[in-house]
Amino acid sequence: MNEVGPRSNGPLIEARGLNKNFGPIPALAGVDLELAGGQVIGLLGENGCGKTTLLKVLAGVMQDHAGHVRIAGRRLGPETKACVSFLPDANYLKDSATVSQCIGMFSDFFSDFRADKASDMIKFFGLAEDMKLKQMSKGMREKAQIALAMSRDAKVFLLDEPISGVDPAARDVILKGIVRNLEADALVLISTHLIHDLEAVLDAVVMMRHGKVLLTGQVDDLRAEHGLSIDALFRKVYSWSAN
Numbered sequence: 001m002n003e004v005g006p007r008s009n010g011p012l013i014e015a016r017g018l019n020k021n022f023g024p025i026p027a028l029a030g031v032d033l034e035l036a037g038g039q040v041i042g043l044l045g046e047n048g049c050g051k052t053t054l055l056k057v058l059a060g061v062m063q064d065h066a067g068h069v070r071i072a073g074r075r076l077g078p079e080t081k082a083c084v085s086f087l088p089d090a091n092y093l094k095d096s097a098t099v100s101q102c103i104g105m106f107s108d109f110f111s112d113f114r115a116d117k118a119s120d121m122i123k124f125f126g127l128a129e130d131m132k133l134k135q136m137s138k139g140m141r142e143k144a145q146i147a148l149a150m151s152r153d154a155k156v157f158l159l160d161e162p163i164s165g166v167d168p169a170a171r172d173v174i175l176k177g178i179v180r181n182l183e184a185d186a187l188v189l190i191s192t193h194l195i196h197d198l199e200a201v202l203d204a205v206v207m208m209r210h211g212k213v214l215l216t217g218q219v220d221d222l223r224a225e226h227g228l229s230i231d232a233l234f235r236k237v238y239s240w241s242a243n
Contacts, residue, residue: 010036010073011034011035011036011070012035012036012037012071012072012155012156012187013033013034013035013058013070013071013156013187013189014033014034014035014068014069014070014071015031015032015033015034015054015058015067015068015069016032016067016068016069017030017031017032017066017067017068018030018031018032018033018054018057018065018066018067018068018069019031019065019066019067020053020057020062020064020065020066020211026210026211027050027053027211028050028053028054028057028065028067028211029050029210029211029212030067030212031050031054031067031211031212031213032213033206033213033216035187035189035204035206036187037155037185037186037187038184038185038186038187038203039187039188039203039204040178040179040182040188040190040201040202040203040204041187041188041189041190041202041203041204041205041206042190042191042192042195042198042199042202042204042205042206042230043055043189043190043191043192043205043206043208044191044192044193044195044205044206044207044208044230044234045191045193045207045208045209046193046209046238047193049208049209049210049211050208050210050211050212051160051161051191051208052089052160052161052191053211054191054208055086055158055160055189055191056086056088057069057076058071058084058156058158058189059081059084059086059158060076060077060080060081060084061086071083071084071155071156072155072156082111082112083154083155083156084154084155084156084157084158085149085150085152085154085156085157085158086149086158086160087145087146087149087157087158087159087160087162088160089160089161089164089191091133091141091145092145093133093144093145094133095132095133095134096132096133096134097132097133098129098130098131098132098133099122099127099128099129099130099131099133099144100129100130102133102144102148103115103118103119103122103129103148106118106148106151106152110152112152112153112154113151113152113153114151114152114153115151117150117151117181118147118148118151120181121146121147121150121151121177121180121181122143122144122147124177124180125140125143125144125147125173125174125177127140127143127144127147138165138166139166139167139170139174142162142163142165142166142170142174143170143173143174143177146159146162146174146177146178147177150177150178150182153183154186155185155186155187156186156187156189157178157186157187157188157189158189159178159188159189159190159191160191161191161192161193162174162178162190162192163175163192163194163197163198164192164193164194168197171194171197172197175197175198175200175201178190178201179201189206195230195231195234196229196231199219199229199230199231202219202230203218203219204216204217204218204219205217205219205222205230205234207234207237207238209238214237214238215233215237
C-alpha cells in the first residue's frame with residue numbers, strides 16, 4: 001500500500017487493487033493508495049498514464065472498475081460524491097453563461113457551495129461576474145471553473161490538469177487561487193505533467209505510468225533522500241521505469 005501523509009484521522013482516499021480497462025488496454029493496473037487530508041498532492045505522469053481515469057473513478061463518475069475504493073471511509077456512492085469536488089479537464093459550462101449565472105447554478109446544484117467564496121475568488125482572479133464565458137481566454141475560463149470547484153465545502157478536491165494549456169503567468173495565479181483559503185484538513189489532488197510549475201505548492205506526490213503507481217512520498221522527504229527536485233526526480237523515475 002502506498003501511503004501518503006499523516007494517518008491520525010485515517011486516509012481520505014483509499015484504493016486497493018484498483019483496475020480499469022478500456023477493452024484490452026489497462027488504464028489502471030492494480031493501483032494501491034492511501035492519501036491523508038491536509039495536503040496538496042500532485043498526481044504526476046505523462047498524458048495517457050491513467051491520471052484522468054483515476055480521478056474519474058475517485059469522483060464517482062466512472063464505474064465498471066475492479067478493486068476497493070473508499071472516500072472518507074465510505075464506499076463510492078451519493079455520500080462520497082457529496083464530499084468530493086471534481087474539476088474535469090474539459091469545458092463543462094455553457095458558453096453563453098455569465099460568471100454570475102454559473103455561481104447561481106452551482107448554488108442551486110450543490111448544498112455545500114459558498115457563493116461568497118466563489119465571488120471572492122473570482123475577484124482575486126481579476127474576473128468580472130457579468131462576463132460571459134465565450135468572451136474569455138482559455139486561462140480566464142480555467143480560472144472561473146477553478147473558482148467554482150474550489151468554493152464548495154468539500155473534503156476532497158480532484159483537479160484534472162488545471163494549468164494545462166495556459167501561459168506561465170496564469171499558471172502561477174491559478175495555483176495561488178487553488179491553495180488560497182483552503183481548509184486545513186482538506187485534500188487536493190492535482191493531476192499534471194507540468195511538474196516544474198506545480199512543485200512549489202505540493203506537499204506530496206504520486207507518480208504514475210502505464211496505469212501503475214511508480215512512487216509516492218512527501219516532497220521534502222523525497223528531495224532529501226534523492227538530492228533532486230521533484231521535477232528532476234520525476235524524469236529519473238520515468239527513465240528508470242522505461243528500462
